Amino acid sequence: MDYHNYSGQSDSDGDTVVSPILDNQPNHLKIYANMPILTTYPHDKGNMPSKMSWGEADPSIRGSIIVGRDAASMNIRNAMGAYGGPYSIYRGLAVAMGDLAHDHKPNFENTQPPIEIEQRPQWSDPSKIVSLDPFGHVTNKYFKKEIDAGLDIRPTIAITRAHMLVPEIQEEVREGRICIDGKIVMNGTGELNVHKGAIDPVWYLPGVAERLKVDEGFLRRSLFENSGGMYPELITRPDIKVFLPPIGGTSIYIFGDHKHLSDPNVRLTVRVHDECNGSDVFCSDICTCRPYLIFGIKEAIKEAQNGGVGLIVYFRKEGRALGEVTKYLVYNARKREGDSAAKYFTRTENVAGVKDMRFQALMPDIFHWLGVTKIDRFTSMSNMKHDALVEAGIKILERVPIPDELIPPDSMVEMEAKIAAGYFTTRTIPHEEDLCRTIGRDWDDVQPSQSANKPPHRPSKA
Numbered sequence: 001m002d003y004h005n006y007s008g009q010s011d012s013d014g015d016t017v018v019s020p021i022l023d024n025q026p027n028h029l030k031i032y033a034n035m036p037i038l039t040t041y042p043h044d045k046g047n048m049p050s051k052m053s054w055g056e057a058d059p060s061i062r063g064s065i066i067v068g069r070d071a072a073s074m075n076i077r078n079a080m081g082a083y084g085g086p087y088s089i090y091r092g093l094a095v096a097m098g099d100l101a102h103d104h105k106p107n108f109e110n111t112q113p114p115i116e117i118e119q120r121p122q123w124s125d126p127s128k129i130v131s132l133d134p135f136g137h138v139t140n141k142y143f144k145k146e147i148d149a150g151l152d153i154r155p156t157i158a159i160t161r162a163h164m165l166v167p168e169i170q171e172e173v174r175e176g177r178i179c180i181d182g183k184i185v186m187n188g189t190g191e192l193n194v195h196k197g198a199i200d201p202v203w204y205l206p207g208v209a210e211r212l213k214v215d216e217g218f219l220r221r222s223l224f225e226n227s228g229g230m231y232p233e234l235i236t237r238p239d240i241k242v243f244l245p246p247i248g249g250t251s252i253y254i255f256g257d258h259k260h261l262s263d264p265n266v267r268l269t270v271r272v273h274d275e276c277n278g279s280d281v282f283c284s285d286i287c288t289c290r291p292y293l294i295f296g297i298k299e300a301i302k303e304a305q306n307g308g309v310g311l312i313v314y315f316r317k318e319g320r321a322l323g324e325v326t327k328y329l330v331y332n333a334r335k336r337e338g339d340s341a342a343k344y345f346t347r348t349e350n351v352a353g354v355k356d357m358r359f360q361a362l363m364p365d366i367f368h369w370l371g372v373t374k375i376d377r378f379t380s381m382s383n384m385k386h387d388a389l390v391e392a393g394i395k396i397l398e399r400v401p402i403p404d405e406l407i408p409p410d411s412m413v414e415m416e417a418k419i420a421a422g423y424f425t426t427r428t429i430p431h432e433e434d435l436c437r438t439i440g441r442d443w444d445d446v447q448p449s450q451s452a453n454k455p456p457h458r459p460s461k462a
């Protein structure tokens with residue numbers, strides 16, 4: 001059946017169909033069972049979950065992640081959720097429109113990583129890694145037999161090699177502040193040579209609950225209720241311990257030899273960065289996110305050029321994991337009610353109910369996966385990030401705040417509020433009256449805000 005014969009209204013260019021209607025839509029009764037399976041229970045007839053021994057060093061003993069709902073996988077699934085997290089919704093759209101066969105199985109030939117992430121003792125410590133599959137990048141290697149047999153088993157980690165062009169780094173190269181070495185900085189255009197990885201979350205729910213110090217049953221119920229009842233098996237299948245949540249994943253960028261990441265005798269510079277689309281991509285000046293990210297990249301490059309290694313870890317936790325809509329609502333309240341450092345966190349709490357929902361307790365898992373035990377320079381002012389790493393047994397020798405000259409004027413509201421709330425700084429801790437004087441610009445202001453009078457860089461008295 002041809003599912004690509006669209007009939008609909010073209011746009012002004014005549015090359016795009018608006019609101020297409022398929023002449024021959026897929027017959028869902030032929031694709032799916034007549035009665036959808038809304039949920040399952042441990043003692044349902046035929047249910048025999050594939051072995052899953054989280055924390056085993058041998059992947060053949062640990063077992064593969066099986067999450068599919070196809071006929072071959074349904075009764076042996078040992079995980080809830082879906083591969084690809086939020087992108088599974090787009091897969092559903094593609095199948096419904098007839099663009100994707102519902103039973104398509106990926107061809108993984110030549111998709112293996114260009115570098116080897118060597119297995120570490122942390123991989124077999126169920127207290128160290130609970131939010132990702134440490135074998136997620138070598139799924140095709142260890143579970144090829146099962147994949148060839150027809151099981152829908154997919155990688156949850158991919159690693160590749162890339163060249164980057166970052167405008168701020170290109171300027172540093174042109175001005176001679178970053179040198180061309182032919183390995184990290186490839187040429188005069190400032191082209192960077194990196195290895196990068198993408199990591200989808202895979203949660204071992206007993207370990208996540210223990211890490212967060214909550215009851216597993218209550219965690220499952222809370223996840224079920226607050227995702228609109230999307231995954232009822234969180235409640236009905238306590239025997240299934242693995243969950244692929246519908247959230248964004250994580251990217252890593254490695255500057256220098258990746259093998260040095262686990263060598264405590266080699267210097268390591270790290271930036272852990274939580275997504276901020278408005279600043280990272282579109283360069284909004286209301287926060288320090290892009291400047292701090294670029295500063296972290298610069299420091300990672302310099303460390304690698306000096307014989308060490310640099311690492312950027314980028315989490316999809318937009319707006320402190322509150323989401324971009326909530327963040328922009330907060331921006332509106334800040335600007336309409338008088339944007340001052342004294343009221344910075346109050347505005348967020350009024351809308352979201354909390355200051356921050358990033359909860360960094362799961363963040364160190366990526367460092368355990370990479371074998372990191374020590375960070376020489378940590379380019380972050382966040383106490384939550386610092387404390388989570390230290391509590392996970394990773395040493396941090398030096399904390400590096402963003403230089404004053406990189407702070408956009410309008411973001412001083414955020415910066416002063418965070419420092420007053422306990423963020424790391426080498427400057428004097430602002431008092432309440434200082435916070436009241438630190439204000440942001442109005443929407444219609446064409447001049448820098450009063451907060452452009454930045455506090456001098458001086459040793460802290462705290």
